[in-house]
Amino acid sequence: MSDKIRVVLTGCGGMSGRWLEVATKMSDVDIVGLVDIREEAAKKRAQDFSIDNPFIGTDLSAALDKLKPDVVFDCTVPEAHTPVTLEALSHGCHVMGEKPMSDSMENARKALKAAQEADKIYAVIQNRRYDPRIRRLRNYLEIGDIGSITTLNCDFYIGAHFGGFRDHMEHVLLLDMAIHTFDAARFITGADPVSVYCKEWNPSGSWYDHDASAVAIFEMTGGVVYTYRGSWCAEGLNTTWECDWRVIGENGSVTWDGAGNFKAQKVEETGGFFSKWKDVELPQHDPGEKVGGHEGLIKEFIKCVKTGGVPETVCTDNIKSLAMVFGAIESAQKGKPVDIQV
Ligand SMILES: NC(=O)c1ccc[n+]([C@@H]2O[C@H](COP(=O)([O-])OP(=O)(O)OC[C@H]3O[C@@H](n4cnc5c(N)ncnc54)[C@H](O)[C@@H]3O)[C@@H](O)[C@H]2O)c1
Numbered sequence: 220m221s222d223k224i225r226v227v228l229t230g231c232g233g234m235s236g237r238w239l240e241v242a243t244k245m246s247d248v249d250i251v252g253l254v255d256i257r258e259e260a261a262k263k264r265a266q267d268f269s270i271d272n273p274f275i276g277t278d279l280s281a282a283l284d285k286l287k288p289d290v291v292f293d294c295t296v297p298e299a300h301t302p303v304t305l306e307a308l309s310h311g312c313h314v315m316g317e318k319p320m321s322d323s324m325e326n327a328r329k330a331l332k333a334a335q336e337a338d339k340i341y342a343v344i345q346n347r348r349y350d351p352r353i354r355r356l357r358n359y360l361e362i363g364d365i366g367s368i369t370t371l372n373c374d375f376y377i378g379a380h381f382g383g384f385r386d387h388m389e390h391v392l393l394l395d396m397a398i399h400t401f402d403a404a405r406f407i408t409g410a411d412p413v414s415v416y417c418k419e420w421n422p423s424g425s426w427y428d429h430d431a432s433a434v435a436i437f438e439m440t441g442g443v444v445y446t447y448r449g450s451w452c453a454e455g456l457n458t459t460w461e462c463d464w465r466v467i468g469e470n471g472s473v474t475w476d477g478a479g480n481f482k483a484q485k486v487e488e489t490g491g492f493f494s495k496w497k498d499v500e501l502p503q504h505d506p507g508e509k510v511g512g513h514e515g516l517i518k519e520f521i522k523c524v525k526t527g528g529v530p531e532t533v534c535t536d537n538i539k540s541l542a543m544v545f546g547a548i549e550s551a552q553k554g555k556p557v558d559i560q561v
Contacts, residue, residue: 346513
């Protein structure tokens with residue numbers, strides 16, 4: 220493989236801008252083709268980023284036959300993620316795609332199996348993981364200062380007036396947003412999902428057609444209980460997009476507002492009605508290259524393609540976050556707890 224990784228990007232809508240902003244500045248990446256079912260979108264992206272004479276097309280298979288790239292970047296809509304990934308893998312390409320990994324667990328499993336059979340990397344963007352603040356929290360918990368984690372709570376309350384497809388989408392909060400939050404919960408606890416009980420509803424006053432609020436209780440490995448409360452139609456007192464978190468360990472607790480504010484207390488002395496607690500400042504942590512959202516993930520992926528490494532958000536791991544989303548939806552539909560199957 221040459222030093223320059225040849226990339227075809229497909230799905231030239233809103234999000235592709237962030238990918239191209241990163242990729243066009245990387246000296247070891249060459250964007251050789253742009254594909255979209257709307258040719259004008261692909262042409263526009265070539266102009267926006269002054270990409271030198273790329274192949275522009277509407278047919279991914281034809282583009283891959285002609286260009287034989289090393290990598291496909293998939294920025295299409297969720298329903299197209301699996302077909303795009305299967306096509307790319309069948310042409311011998313590594314794939315990095317936008318979240319969510321797929322529009323169903325069945326499709327996600329199909330894509331995972333195809334990546335394993337092709338012996339290619341298939342990784343998914345989870346940009347909110349590549350944030351120095353969540354890395355600092357995770358680092359502190361890993362040190363074990365508050366003991367093993369027993370409980371994780373988070374609140375997501377954002378009154379978002381999108382005014383587009385999201386206003387009409389089913390399970391909008393769980394499918395479109397909670398994938399980030401559930402993935403963050405796995406990252407914070409280092410635990411994987413076992414079962415979930417979820418209630419989804421559309422509050423009166425909601426400007427969405429379908430359920431835009433949800434409450435879910437997950438049982439995670441190691442006996443960790445994770446509770447999620449969220450809404451995309453909560454006016455006032457909004458949380459951050461990263462959520463408001465509380466982590467309880469055997470020996471102390473940490474809160475994080477999703478921005479720069481952490482609070483932590485751990486037990487100094489026990490014996491009385493209340494223990495004596497000590498405030499703790501979370502140690503600073505150098506997350507290395509795992510920062511910058513899309514930038515960190517895309518750079519890590521390209522490095523793995525070149526060196527044979529495994530990206531943190533490889534499909535075999537990311538499918539567990541997706542399983543939390545589909546588990547929550549299934550539970551809400553059945554009105555009872557369900558086991559989470561990866
Ligand atoms: N990581 C994040 O924070 C974040 C934020 C927003 C959106 N997203 C994700 O990014 C993806 C794209 O979202 P968007 O906001 O850019 O949507 P968008 O509608 O603006 O763009 C999608 C593009 O894909 C094209 N497309 C659809 N089907 C295709 C196919 N089969 N082949 C080629 N092109 C196809 C469409 O014509 C469109 O240009 C979604 O999966 C979305 O969930 C991620």
